[in-house]
Amino acid sequence: MRLASAGWIDGAVINAGDGTHEHPTQALLDAYTMRRHLRGGQGDLSGLRVAIVGDILHSRVARSNAWLLHTLGAEVTLVAPPTLIPVGAEAWPVKVNYDLDDVLPHVDAVMMLRVQAERMKADFFPSTREYSRRYGLDAARARLLPEKSIILHPGPMVRGMEIGDDIADSDRAVILEQVSNGVSVRMAVLYLLVGGAREGSGVVA
Amino acid sequence: MSSSYLLAGVSPLGLGPADILLRDGVIAAIGTPGDLDAADAERIDGAGLVALPGLVDLHTHLREPGREDAETVASGTAAAATGGFTAVHAMANTDPVADTAGVVEQVYRLGEAAGYCQVRPVGAVTRGLAGEHLAELGAMADSSAAVRVFSDDGHCVADSLLMRRALEYVKAFDGVIAQHAQDPQLTVAAQMNEGVVSARLGLQGWPAVAEEAIIARDVLLTEHVGSRLHVCHVSTAGSVDIIRRAKSRGIDVTAEVTPHHLLLTDELVAGYDPVFKVNPPLRTEADVMALREGLADGTIDIVATDHAPHTGEDKDCEWAAAAFGMIGLPTALSVVTASMVETGLLDWAGVAERMSASPATIGRVTDQGRPVAEGEPGNIVLFDPAARSQVNPAHFPGVARNSPFRGMELPGRVVATFFRGTATLLDGELQW
Numbered sequence: 001m002r003l004a005s006a007g008w009i010d011g012a013v014i015n016a017g018d019g020t021h022e023h024p025t026q027a028l029l030d031a032y033t034m035r036r037h038l039r040g041g042q043g044d045l046s047g048l049r050v051a052i053v054g055d056i057l058h059s060r061v062a063r064s065n066a067w068l069l070h071t072l073g074a075e076v077t078l079v080a081p082p083t084l085i086p087v088g089a090e091a092w093p094v095k096v097n098y099d100l101d102d103v104l105p106h107v108d109a110v111m112m113l114r115v116q117a118e119r120m121k122a123d124f125f126p127s128t129r130e131y132s133r134r135y136g137l138d139a140a141r142a143r144l145l146p147e148k149s150i151i152l153h154p155g156p157m158v159r160g161m162e163i164g165d166d167i168a169d170s171d172r173a174v175i176l177e178q179v180s181n182g183v184s185v186r187m188a189v190l191y192l193l194v195g196g197a198r199e200g201s202g203v204v205a
Numbered sequence: 206m207s208s209s210y211l212l213a214g215v216s217p218l219g220l221g222p223a224d225i226l227l228r229d230g231v232i233a234a235i236g237t238p239g240d241l242d243a244a245d246a247e248r249i250d251g252a253g254l255v256a257l258p259g260l261v262d263l264h265t266h267l268r269e270p271g272r273e274d275a276e277t278v279a280s281g282t283a284a285a286a287t288g289g290f291t292a293v294h295a296m297a298n299t300d301p302v303a304d305t306a307g308v309v310e311q312v313y314r315l316g317e318a319a320g321y322c323q324v325r326p327v328g329a330v331t332r333g334l335a336g337e338h339l340a341e342l343g344a345m346a347d348s349s350a351a352v353r354v355f356s357d358d359g360h361c362v363a364d365s366l367l368m369r370r371a372l373e374y375v376k377a378f379d380g381v382i383a384q385h386a387q388d389p390q391l392t393v394a395a396q397m398n399e400g401v402v403s404a405r406l407g408l409q410g411w412p413a414v415a416e417e418a419i420i421a422r423d424v425l426l427t428e429h430v431g432s433r434l435h436v437c438h439v440s441t442a443g444s445v446d447i448i449r450r451a452k453s454r455g456i457d458v459t460a461e462v463t464p465h466h467l468l469l470t471d472e473l474v475a476g477y478d479p480v481f482k483v484n485p486p487l488r489t490e491a492d493v494m495a496l497r498e499g500l501a502d503g504t505i506d507i508v509a510t511d512h513a514p515h516t517g518e519d520k521d522c523e524w525a526a527a528a529f530g531m532i533g534l535p536t537a538l539s540v541v542t543a544s545m546v547e548t549g550l551l552d553w554a555g556v557a558e559r560m561s562a563s564p565a566t567i568g569r570v571t572d573q574g575r576p577v578a579e580g581e582p583g584n585i586v587l588f589d590p591a592a593r594s595q596v597n598p599a600h601f602p603g604v605a606r607n608s609p610f611r612g613m614e615l616p617g618r619v620v621a622t623f624f625r626g627t628a629t630l631l632d633g634e635l636q637w
Binding site: 002005019020021022058060063086087088089090091092 | 399400401402403404405406407408409410412476477478523525
């Protein structure tokens with residue numbers, strides 16, 4: 001961030017994920033993956049309902065997705081225990097819900113975030129089992145999802161914590177495709193920002 | 206160096222033109238312009254300049270002993286003179302910590318040797334600032350440094366019983382505990398104000414309640430044991446409210462606000478430039494407005510700089526690794542002019558009270574913060590409120606450049622500072 005605004009360079013700076021702030025290319029590949037799967041791969045994301053579930057507080061993926069998906073017209077709902085929702089998130093263009101079961105029947109895509117064991121040690125929640133029971137996507141809970149909805153996860157997954165083995169490997173999970181799409185999307189970003197012409201650069205593409 | 210100065214046509218507290226004669230370290234005479242017999246005195250043309258009593262800072266970090274690469278007593282007091290100060294209180298978080306009579310006497314003597322202003326060492330409340338056992342507060346009070354202000358600043362005296370004991374103990378020598386109000390558990394790894402901006406930036410939040418909860422506890426402890434509490438760098442609207450209510454209950458509490466908390470908000474953190482990293486953090490605009498109002502109505506008694514010099518190595522790095530703190534002595538009066546005087550919230554008498562008289566009273570500094578009157582000590586600052594200039598930290602004394610105001614255009618210019626009748630600053634230039 002500082003490099004981009006320091007005025008030292010005139011090249012593009014690509015954020016490859018910084019701390020607990022943003023991860024723009026992850027959000028781009030997530031949006032791309034959703035577009036490929038939803039509405040028969042034909043439409044845009046406007047009006048689609050996306051739930052982002054898990055450790056929002058420490059997640060650069062959640063932040064970038066909240067901004068990007070909102071920009072693309074999707075309705076974003078953050079789902080987490082209140083301890084893992086940042087104070088100040090009320091200013092984000094999203095809804096917040098603490099009850100995953102309440103949200104799942106009404107989404108087109110659900111994105112599960114990794115929950116690190118350290119969060120339990122810091123008492124963000126009482127135990128991994130309690131987290132799993134209330135916010136983990138297991139087989140029973142996945143049955144609440146509408147028929148054509150998809151499941152995403154930026155990885156790495158903590159299987160048995162935020163997502164069950166059978167769900168992670170199920171047909172509606174597009175997790176491996178996210179990884180593949182990540183290559184294409186990041187190639188595109190590099191091509192456009194590093195290899196391609198930019199406005200005002202004096203070069204016509 | 207002349208020993209006599211005629212400050213011609215200055216405006217004491219902004220109340221109209223007068224001549225002030227400084228001689229033998231004191232204000233020898235004040236008269237209508239042209240009336241004083243001062244042929245032997247060096248004449249300073251003071252037309253348009255406001256004359257205020259020399260400013261007194263209750264909260265300065267001089268870094269010596271231990272971090273002379275960031276600031277020394279000499280360079281820090283030179284910065285003070287540049288800003289119109291004639292006394293500073295040197296915080297205890299040096300290395301070694303100022304928790305013994307030996308260290309406070311050393312800092313005191315270094316201040317006297319530099320000669321730019323009076324240095325009043327602050328003693329640590331607890332040994333090594335560790336928050337576990339009381340330092341020898343009585344020995345520091347009885348030393349030649351005559352310490353009256355005790356603070357673990359940088360750390361909160363978080364243990365309630367230890368805070369109670371400290372408040373009780375200093376009653377024996379009219380001391381005051383200056384608390385850095387920060388619940389340590391609520392602020393583990395905190396980087397900035399917790400709110401809308403921290404949520405967006407993904408930086409660990411420092412919630413207002415972590416300050417307010419400690420202040421609420423401390424005013425109640427102070428009431429219970431009948432002692433005296435000073436609250437360092439109040440930064441939130443809620444804190445102002447708690448202090449206002451404590452004062453209305455008759456509790457002997459005073460409070461300070463820094464210049465940066467009167468002008469800057471947490472939106473500045475968005476560029477991740479650590480020059481804006483400070484503890485307590487920059488807050489919201491609503492907090493800034495509440496702090497100004499609190500300073501205007503007397504809830505907050507004084508402005509104190511929390512001047513915190515750091516080397517480039519400690520500041521010009523990634524946000525999370527950077528040190529907390531910003532320098533403030535050279536720009537304090539300009540920032541107060543911008544935030545309080547030009548907004549109509551304070552007149553010059555109000556500025557003199559909050560930046561000179563009241564801090565001297567809280568620190569029990571007898572020769573400072575006195576009225577601009579005949580027979581009083583020759584501690585005077587001349588300030589040109591009409592000047593405007595862009596802040597350039599390269600012009601500050603010392604090596605630290607971590608001013609959050611750099612590049613901003615601020616009103617006012619400190620033209621001259623007189624300490625005990627001697628000019629430390631003339632025409633904006635240090636005199637040695």
